[in-house]
Amino acid sequence: MSVQVLLLLPLSVLVLLLCAVCGSGMGFSVEEETLEEKCVNLDAPQNLYSDGFYQDGDVIIGALVNVHNMAATPDLSFTRKANLAPCLGFQEHSVRWTQAVVFAVEEINRNPSLLPGVRLGYNIMDSCSRYPHSLMAAMSMISRGNKTCGITRPAKVLIGDSSSTQSILLSRTLRPLQIAVISYLASCPCLSNRQIYPNFFRTIPSDAYQARTMAQMAKHFGWTWIGAVVADNDYGRGAVQVFEEEIKGTEICLAFFHTLYREQLAKDVARAATTVQASSARVILVFAWYVDVEVFLLELVRRNVTDRLFLASESWSTSTYLLANPQLYTIAKGIVGVALRSAAIPGFNAHLRQLHPARYPDDEFLRTFWEKTFGCSLTKSSSMAFQKALPPCSGRESLEGVQSRFTDTSYLTVAYNIYLAVYAVAHALHSLLACTPQNNSDPTIKPKCSSPDNITPAQLLQHIGQVRFTTQIGEKFYFQNGSIPPVYNLVNWQRTPDGSLQYVSIGRVNGNQLIINESAISWPGDLGKIPVSVCTSECPPGTRKAIKKGLPVCCFDCLPCTEGEISNSTGSIKCYRCPQEFWSNSFRNECVPRETEFLSVRETMGITLISIAVSGTIITATVAVIFLYHKSTPIVKANNSELSFLLLLSLKLCFLCSLVFVGQPSLWSCRFQQAAFGISFVLCISCILVKTIVVLVAFHSTRPGSSALIKWFGPGQQRGSVLVFTSVQVVICAIWLHVSPPSPRRNFGIHGSKVILECTVGSVVGFSCVLGYVGFLAAVCFLLAFFARKLPDNFNEAKFITFSMLIFCAVWIAFVPAYVSSPGKYSVAEVNGDNDMKPPPEI
Template identity: 30%
Template sequence: MISWSFIPWILQIPPLMCAFEISECYFSIKDFRRDGNVMIGAFFPLHYYYIVKKIPHKFLPNHYENLYLQYKFKNYQFVLALVFAIEEINRNPQLLPNTSLGFDLYNIPFSEKNTLMNAFIWLTGMSDVKANYNCKKERKSAAALTGTSFAISAHMGTLLQLYKIPQLTFGPFDTILDDRTQFTSLYQMAPKDTSLPLGIVSLMLHFKWTWVGLLLRDDHRGSQILSHLKDEMKKNGVCMAFVEMISGTLASFSDSFWKSVGRIQDSSANVIIIYGDTDSLQGLMKNIGQKLTTGKVWVMNSLWDVTNHLDYFMLDSFHGSLIFSHHYEEMVDFTHFIQKVHPSKYPEDTYLPKLWHLFFKCPFSRTDCKLLENCQPNASLDLLPKQNFDTAMSEESYYIYNAVYAVAHSLHEMIFKKVQIQQYENGEGITFLPWQLHPFLQNIHMNNHVGSHMLTHMKSKLDSKYDIINFWNFPKGIGLKVKVGSFSPNAPHGQQLSLTTNLIQWPTRFTEIPKSVCYKLCRPGFRRTIQKGKAACCFDCISCPYNEISNETDMDHCLKCPESHYANTEKNHCLQKTVTFLHYEDPLGMALSSIALCFSAITASVLGVFVKHRDTPIVKANNRALSYILLITLIICFLSSLLFIGQPNTATCILQQTTFGIVFTVALSTVLAKALTVVIAFKVTFPGRLMRWLMISRATNYIIPIFSLLQIILCGIWLGTSPPFVDQDAHAQHGHIIILCNKGSAIAFHCVLGYLCSLALGSYTMAFLSRNLPDKFNEAKYLTFSMLVFFSVWVTFLPVYHSTKGKVMVAMEVFAILASSAALLGFIFAPKCYIILLKPKKNVFHGIRDNTYYGRNNLN
């Protein structure tokens, strides 16, 4: 039965004396070897030693006790990729016939000193290295594979180029390593990250992350990516919450390192971009993992080991991370190969027994690194948890695979063309000098097993496509890397980023897509505005203006409601406005219509009284015909106000203004005629041919038709040029659309009104001039007061009318019509009705004979 219990990755090694006795297992210089006609030197970081507390050894100088060994089991896939590629090439009869490839595997220790030491051992074949000495019987070394960091490749490159030995690096692309004047023998297998900043910023824009932190290695690669990210972020409106350039390593942490960790944890940015390789910033990654910083979304490049920290139950700081990985073809054969890997298949491999011992509890000999017995024959690497070992080929393993094929194809081309090749000696294999491979490595086009076409010469490489990987590790131990999208820099604009958002698992703190912005989320009803003195991505939230809404979170602009709608109180939704007008059921409309009908009835009653008492002196003295005309006109005036009440239409809009203008013109013309009649009646006894002619010719009878005709012509011009029409007022009353009559031509309306005021002013003038005439019934005084009230009503009406809106404006016009009409009725006819009905004794001829002239009655 396979044990699924987690085994600590840290193994304590006995003191150095015991370790020396088992040095063949734990401290072997050459970790794994496969013989071949041509050998490749492989330098992989598989384990390292460190000292927790320096306790000097009792016997050996410069040595310490309490030495600890830590394995990087994920990197063991590099070894398997190397073995897989070499076995595949050796089985291929079309590639390197009669020639086999082999390899020498060396571990890359933690210190740079030991890195160069292993390189010297590989070059010279001597464990006790002496410069410029070579103990190898023959030169069969073709090239060296190095990685994973810039520092390892650069240090080894400085040494290897002295011997012109081809060096192929499988770590991330580096511009310094690409300098052919500085590294003449170095070839990088990884493509450039030219389009990575654009891809990361495109991801930020997709999720609307505008406030992000940057965590970079404090070296030239960190400075380069920072410059490119700044440019892309500035162009696309993404702001940096902080930039931390970390220089601390796994073994030593400075004060600035701990300050950086604190700033990361305290930052309001929920999204942090990390750029580095497997070795750089590894100490920071461990610290983040151990502190369970689960509230951040980490966006990183692919060359990271996000599981290289201590285990905590269920939780993982890097669960939900998004990783940009260079796209490469899936290699199913490699996965099948790993499933068949077993210590018994590769007895020379010293790492496999350790894996079986740690994960499957197999008995293990510390003397020769061999399993003591065949335990659990069904044990396989694909049974290990994903966070410990992944059977799917990683990006770095893919570059190792391609590097081996690059060497193989170069050798094949060199043999085929017989360029500077020595003859086989004693059938033992080909002899050549490593530098002879350079022309072929620089120019060869390589087709590997999966069909990828690549050019080894990095200058000809194009920007590659990126896969976007989501890291699933909740509960901790799953260790899945799920492809959720891709970024293609050469795709049309707008189609470069492709994401399947519903596949993404976010950190456990978030239940939906995380937000990373420099402000509190602006809820619906508010919009964002830039904060003064802060970054362009930092906003305040302000309420939407009048009749504008925002129905989504974090809107930059509010949306104006249509004319037929209005914003609700929360300003997050537009509501349909209610259509209204001054209708009869409205309290104001009901009151005005009742008043109009009552005054019409009163006027009709007065007319009836005058008709009934038409032969009495008071009716005769006030010109019966003019009184009848004025009373009938007033009835129409009162009833015309009803045209303003109810739902307007085209007919009522036209009748409102024309009826109002013409009827009031008739009424005021009648009043003017009455006032002029009074003046003529009292002036006729004075000498003067004009007054006598006016009385005899009855010129006052032509006042009404002449002045009314002028108003009719004015109204006709109004209707012919810009007639009134039905209109809607959506702004006068909140939440309502008021249907009313638009005057059409405001000039024509004011001309009609001005004409009426002119008639009123003329009537007032005539009545005022005759106020002191000896009239028994004070006709001139009553006319004066009626015109004064009429004139006051309409002069007051104009400013009030223009200061009101909607139904109130219509009601003001109705009120002006009713008030002015009531003034004419009250001041002119109320005193007469009072005498006729209540003081009939005064309504006799002899009661007025002493104060008036008999001839005056002939005017009736």
């Protein structure tokens, strides 16, 4: 609440006390002169607000209407007694609001079914859109009940004010007196608190629904970066507070927030316009009175900032005053606003056109309007400036043929709210006074009401909260938590063929349901597209949002997804990992099947290994054929032809087992390739080992006492040794294949975009035993050959076997870590390479 309001609270309490002293007429036994002296100061026009007009009745309805929108600067020198500053800025449309009160009261008084025998009166005053004027006017209306002072009846209920802040002040001030306040335009959500404002009602929905509607529109059209320019009062600040609560937890952010205070409007408008001009926000939320909005929009036009979309609140979304301003045509096109629901008031148009100052001689607002409309001066006019400059009115002026905003009743919003407020009071009085209806079934009962002289404002307040009735156009009216259920129209400002502006209905809001006809909207600019208002453009597919530290969530960076992750939608907040069988494409926006890879016969490595294996097999077979052809020669016989042929066979098997490792792995190929690998190697090493033993036995048998060695290690023992050495490996392989055999698997962890088809070893212990046994035989063979390397004779193969086993062991030692660390098909290639590249022993 502003400082002015806080300063006025003690004054309001003082006025209430004085009114109670003068107005109650209770417990005073002083002379009439003394009473008159005490009352005359309170009731004098210079002390009580008297800018308005009055119609007597059994029950008086007070009404506050801001016929003027500003006041002259008050004298704050404090050198003399301060008086209320005169009101300035006459508003023609507000005169129609006052006539809505007059029309409703006269219509009710003519209705025999509603308040029969009771005549309503009204006391309508100008609030001047200022707190002091509003408060003093309210005090004047509720204190005019002292018969000793000779003043008119007091108001039992107050309709007004238009401003939320002024309504808060009135509600708090009148709460101790239990006087009901029914506003027709105060929409601050704070006024829905029944604990603080139990005497406040309104015929307009709370701004909570309006701000919620704007948040829904922002979500609907994808606006995430929105600015706000609002009035510096409860109306504007309350609306922004609700809007921020609605967008909390969403991707919508408030880019900036500026307030407009009417007493320093030029300064605030310049500051707000500078921010709008520099901001990237293309959608601006504006909650303010239309006169302040005009100054703000004109400043933007002056700066040539005409490419923004404004979300208009109900206070100016249907302002014919702004629509008629040609200077705003370039900036106002495309405005989207929330408007109060409109409704027709039967007979109101005829009432307005039949108005004449002679019919309402005390209505000074009508007189001022008449002078401005017809350019003449009425004799009793209080507008001295007009009276001096204009000719006198003839009295034959009429509104019958006048086409103006005043007589246009096609879109009634505020006037209809006032009309409903008067009817709500009438129905509450009808219930309070126990009025009998005219169509009562008992013909002996005449429609009547009990006497209204004894009713109190507290009783009327209670019945207003319970009022329910159906309007003439069939609407169900009732108060819900002091307000009416939310019903709004959505409007759009569009260009007409003649270049002017008009608002067009594009949807509606009924409760929480938002209905928008997008095809009917005319957007700002020449392209006619929905404006884009974002801090950062939405991240494209293949990227994710990364919030920038220290900035709102609407401002972010777009980071590309890592390999194996994708985001296939715009504005994704995270990347999603592809299923195991899939991998991300190069754009990171789609999961594609992984490429299957194995040691294929069609690729270079597979072809090379097969060629080497076949070549080795052919060479070995050629040597075997040569040996077979010369098997009867001494040299072949001397080299132990049986072991030589067995060695050549094992070498061919070593070369041929490489072919099992090439191609797509299967269950049986995985099992066979490991067994073939281990057994063929052991067979080869066993033959070499036995040949080495034969060499040692043969040369050691020539020594004295060693002749029996050659007998105990003849051809049969040699074949048996090879068989035993090989059988051990066969047993190891059989146990391995039985307990935990190798099996094919799809390896997803080596190359991200590829699936490696390979064989698992199954049991690591079994695989280690197979390799270990081969290594053990090779080491024993190496040691024995090393001991026999210097034996004489040309037939000594030990030195060649020593060299071969040395190379084999070196390769074997290097093979094991390389095999373990090689990925996928490269480990298969290493096995084949070890098979194929091993230098064959001399034979």
